[in-house]
Amino acid sequence: MNQLTLSADLISRDIQPVKSERKPSPPAYLDTRVTKSQRESRRTRSQRARERLATKEHLSRLAVGLGEVELAHKIERCHSRLSVLTCGRHIARIIPNFTCEFRLCPDCGRRRSRRLQNKYLPAMRAFMLHRKVTPVHLVLTQTHKKENRKQSAARIKDSFTRLQRRGFWNQHFKGGTWSLEFTKDKNGLHHTHLHIIGFRRKFFDIELLRVEWLTATGDSHVLHLKPITDIAAGLQEVVKYVSKPLDIRRFGAEDLKEFLGLKNMRMFGTFGEFRNFCKDFEPSDNDAAAVGESESFSRDLVEGCACPQCNEPLFDVRMSAKELPQFYEQVESSPPGEVRKSSH
Numbered sequence: 001m002n003q004l005t006l007s008a009d010l011i012s013r014d015i016q017p018v019k020s021e022r023k024p025s026p027p028a029y030l031d032t033r034v035t036k037s038q039r040e041s042r043r044t045r046s047q048r049a050r051e052r053l054a055t056k057e058h059l060s061r062l063a064v065g066l067g068e069v070e071l072a073h074k075i076e077r078c079h080s081r082l083s084v085l086t087c088g089r090h091i092a093r094i095i096p097n098f099t100c101e102f103r104l105c106p107d108c109g110r111r112r113s114r115r116l117q118n119k120y121l122p123a124m125r126a127f128m129l130h131r132k133v134t135p136v137h138l139v140l141t142q143t144h145k146k147e148n149r150k151q152s153a154a155r156i157k158d159s160f161t162r163l164q165r166r167g168f169w170n171q172h173f174k175g176g177t178w179s180l181e182f183t184k185d186k187n188g189l190h191h192t193h194l195h196i197i198g199f200r201r202k203f204f205d206i207e208l209l210r211v212e213w214l215t216a217t218g219d220s221h222v223l224h225l226k227p228i229t230d231i232a233a234g235l236q237e238v239v240k241y242v243s244k245p246l247d248i249r250r251f252g253a254e255d256l257k258e259f260l261g262l263k264n265m266r267m268f269g270t271f272g273e274f275r276n277f278c279k280d281f282e283p284s285d286n287d288a289a290a291v292g293e294s295e296s297f298s299r300d301l302v303e304g305c306a307c308p309q310c311n312e313p314l315f316d317v318r319m320s321a322k323e324l325p326q327f328y329e330q331v332e333s334s335p336p337g338e339v340r341k342s343s344h
């Protein structure tokens, strides 16, 4: 099959140079992705809160259109009334009236990814220490075919299973975590990627890994690898796709319908030796402290407690979700160093 006919998008640009036996050009798509995630992290909390509101409005409109009235109602109710614990300059904790737990809900997704971070970060730190491995962020991609989301996800997961059975993989990696990211191009083709935090035993030539991935997929050697210097930031980056598995702005009624059919699909998991390590891992007090501003910490805060940032007493402000962005704006206008520390 001629790969170039599969898609005219950026990934095929990466395939072309191989045909002429030159080194592959930098994967253009993935470079864009890095810029995008950097751009995302630069957005203020008030901007992000506004985007979450817009996303939820869009989702509930789509749900109504599909006759999923109950789902629409749950999304609208989720985080609609908030109790915000604040000292006036920092927000220490936000307690919602109700959580819908819908997988595409941006508010519930944020909580879900925080839970994953609190659960896996201590295990990752301990694993790195005990097994003398270094973490890398590996993005595996596949060619695009006419298939639905479920088939696309199953195909890339199967390829990854084959990759893990290969000697090369086992010589160089001691397990890690995976998460799925879905996007769709303008031709309606699914682009499914696996974001992997791999614990690397030793260095290797990236070209060799490309060949291994080509063998596992049969038609794609496109991958991207970068070292992770800060494991907390690395984990945060990959669990982002658990809270935001797809681009909701380009999401239509058909996409939502398809997504509702995926109810039990796993979006995140562990593999290899790290998987077994997590089963037995009991975080010590030190490990728990290493997580930092974790949910388990802020969960204990109540009105009258000292603000973790400035020690001023916390008070409770009741507001609707629509008022939250503006409240963030007020807080964001306080001294920048302090606000940054409180952001999450």
Ligand SMILES: [Zn+2]
Pocket: 075, 078, 079, 099, 100, 101, 102, 105, 106, 107, 108, 109
């Ligand atoms: Zn929700």
Ligand SMILES: [Zn+2]
Pocket: 087, 088, 089, 090, 307, 308, 309, 310, 311, 312
């Ligand atoms: Zn404060």
